[in-house]
Structure formats: structure tokens, C-alpha cells
Amino acid sequence: MIGSAMLYALSGVVLFGMGIYALLAYPNLLRKVLGMNVMGAGVFMVLIASAYRGGDAPPDPVPHALVITGIVVAVCATGLALTLATRIHAITGAAQLTADEEDSA
Amino acid sequence: MRKIPDNDDVRLTAGRALILGMALALTLGLAAVALTFPEDQPRLAQIALQRVPESGVNNPVTAVLLNFRGYDTLLEVAVLFLAIIGIWSMARTARVWIKRPDTPILGAFVRFVVPLMAIVAGYLLWLGADEPGGAFQGGAVLGGMVILWIAAAVWLPKRDGRALLRPLLAIGLAAFLLAATWMLLVRGNFFEYPPEQAKDLILLIEGAAMLSIGATLALLFVGGAPEEEEIG
Numbered sequence: 001m002i003g004s005a006m007l008y009a010l011s012g013v014v015l016f017g018m019g020i021y022a023l024l025a026y027p028n029l030l031r032k033v034l035g036m037n038v039m040g041a042g043v044f045m046v047l048i049a050s051a052y053r054g055g056d057a058p059p060d061p062v063p064h065a066l067v068i069t070g071i072v073v074a075v076c077a078t079g080l081a082l083t084l085a086t087r088i089h090a091i092t093g094a095a096q097l098t099a100d101e102e103d104s105a
Numbered sequence: 106m107r108k109i110p111d112n113d114d115v116r117l118t119a120g121r122a123l124i125l126g127m128a129l130a131l132t133l134g135l136a137a138v139a140l141t142f143p144e145d146q147p148r149l150a151q152i153a154l155q156r157v158p159e160s161g162v163n164n165p166v167t168a169v170l171l172n173f174r175g176y177d178t179l180l181e182v183a184v185l186f187l188a189i190i191g192i193w194s195m196a197r198t199a200r201v202w203i204k205r206p207d208t209p210i211l212g213a214f215v216r217f218v219v220p221l222m223a224i225v226a227g228y229l230l231w232l233g234a235d236e237p238g239g240a241f242q243g244g245a246v247l248g249g250m251v252i253l254w255i256a257a258a259v260w261l262p263k264r265d266g267r268a269l270l271r272p273l274l275a276i277g278l279a280a281f282l283l284a285a286t287w288m289l290l291v292r293g294n295f296f297e298y299p300p301e302q303a304k305d306l307i308l309l310i311e312g313a314a315m316l317s318i319g320a321t322l323a324l325l326f327v328g329g330a331p332e333e334e335e336i337g
Binding site: 010013014018021024046050051053059060062064065066071073078080082086087 | 195244328
């Protein structure tokens with residue numbers, strides 16, 4: 001049977017898949033940043049669930065410590081990404097990446 | 106400045122169907138890995154939990170964060186610092202970017218709740234030694250407190266405030282590095298705290314890190330190097 005930790009891990013995997021789709025499929029930078037955040041949330045859920053392997057043993061503190069710092073680092077990465085996107089918007093007038101003049105059509 | 110029409114069409118095209126298929130395949134593959142993950146492998150948990158009594162704190166997560174994997178956490182605090190440097194070098198705050206709220210309720214609420222949040226942050230920091238809590242949780246509360254302050258236009262970071270903000274942003278990383286280097290000189294190993302001093306060192310590092318984390322999170326919200334502000 002699927003236990004609650006496994007359900008948590010599988011939900012994390014689904015979030016990761018949804019996030020990576022948004023990151024790759026949409027050109028809009030805000031959508032990419034949001035997709036990246038959803039991916040990150042999925043990774044955190046898998047890490048939290050992985051601490052509960054090994055039956056009745058107490059949860060593994062190592063992945064939990066990684067997630068605590070990871071959340072704050074993810075917020076910082078998001079802030080930096082949003083500032084980059086704002087700069088791109090200020091310089092090119094677009095909310096998306098444009099490789100070349102002819103690509104942007 | 107060229108104006109490019111924003112393409113925010115989210116319809117499913119052939120290219121997106123391909124990406125969707127690949128994302129789906131990846132998800133299924135990862136799910137299969139998760140389902141077949143071995144249950145009873147030798148884990149770091151046993152080593153970590155056994156040595157918690159030597160770490161100076163009773164909460165295993167704090168022991169891992171500030172003692173066993175202190176190097177890792179040091180680098181994460183450095184990442185926060187680098188993120189703010191990156192943002193400050195790319196952007197300035199707009200001249201008018203926040204409106205003074207046209208109701209007195211928000212200001213009064215903020216004045217009431219901000220001291221409480223400061224106490225909660227300090228309590229979370231202290232609690233981290235025994236229960237879930239610590240520098241990152243306390244820092245998040247502090248960051249939220251300053252954001253409330255800013256949103257209510259009670260306080261705004263000014264250009265001349267940078268002299269205060271810079272040391273506040275750096276103190277967490279500085280305390281961490283100093284403690285680690287001091288231990289290198291005294292004990293011969295980077296990040297090796299003697300058990301009898303571990304609790305004090307961890308509290309000192311966490312206190313400094315909490316201030317830096319709180320300041321970093323609040324300044325991420327501001328989104329640029331503080332300039333002279335006008336409140337609209």
C-alpha cells in the first residue's frame with residue numbers, strides 16, 4: 001500500500017513535472033519563474049518525504065535541514081530572477097527572452 | 106526602446122504537446138523511482154541522531170544545520186548575500202513605489218503587531234535548540250515584519266539607510282565565517298565546535314544569521330537598492 005510519505009513524494013514528483021512543463025513551454029518570464037518555484041516546491045516535498053523512510057525510525061534530520069535552507073534560498077533566487085526579468089523588460093520592452101531580431105516575430 | 110508584443114498565449118501547440126509528453130514521461134519515470142526507492146538503506150540519519158548530544162543542541166535539525174553540515178549552511182547564507190548584491194547592482198527602487206494607505210487601520214495594526222513579531226522571531230530562534238525553529242524561521246518572521254512596515258509606509262529604506270543595511274545584511278555571513286575560522290585556529294578544523302562551547306557558538310551564529318535573513322527577505326521585497334523615496 002502507498003503510505004502517507006509515499007503519497008507526499010508522488011505529489012512532489014507531479015509538482016516537479018508541472019513546473020518543468022511551465023518552465024519549458026511558455027516564453028513569458030513570469031511564467032518561467034513561477035514554474036521554477038513549483039518545481040522547487042516539488043523537490044522540497046520529495047526531500048521531506050524521503051526523511052520518513054526506514055519504518056518506525058525517527059525522521060532523518062538531514063533532508064529536513066536541507067529543505068529549511070532551501071526554502072529561503074529559493075525565495076532569494078526568485079527575487080533575483082524577478083529583478084533580471086524587470087531589467088529585461090526595461091531594456092527590450094518584452095516580458096520574454098528574444099534570441100534574435102528575427103526570432104522575436 | 107523597442108516594444109515587442111508580449112506573447113502570453115498558453116494554448117497547446119504541437120511544440121508544447123511534445124514538451125508535455127516529455128514532462129509526463131519524466132514525471133512517470135521519477136514516480137517509478139520514488140515507488141521503488143529502497144526502504145532500509147544505511148542512512149545518514151543514524152549517524153546524525155547518535156551524535157546530537159555532542160552538537161550543543163537537542164533538536165536534530167538544528168544540529169545538522171548549524172553543526173554537522175555547518176559548511177553547507179554557511180554557503181547558503183552566502184547565497185542570500187549574493188542575491189542581494191545582484192539585485193542592488195541591477196536595480197534601484199522606483200521614486201514613488203508605495204502609496205500611503207488611506208486608512209489609519211493598517212498603520213495602527215502594524216504598530217501593534219510589529220513588536221509581537223519581533224518577540225516571536227526571538228522566541229523561534231531560542232526554541233531552535235530543542236524544537237522546530239531557528240535562524241531561518243525567525244528570519245522569515247522578521248522579514249515579514251519589515252515588509253508589513255514597508256507596506257503600511259511606516260518605514261521605508263532610504264538611500265542613507267544603506268550604511269545601516271549593509272552591515273545588517275553581512276553580519277550573518279560574517280559571524281558564520283568568523284566562528285568557523287576561529288575554530289580552525291583554535292581546534293585545527295574548520296567548523297569543529299568543542300561540545301562545551303557549541304551551544305553558545307550556535308546561538309551567536311544563529312542570532313546574526315537571523316538578522317541577515319530577515320533583512321535580506323525584506324529587501325528582496327523592496328527589489329532594488331534603496332534610493333530617496335517619495336511616498337505618494
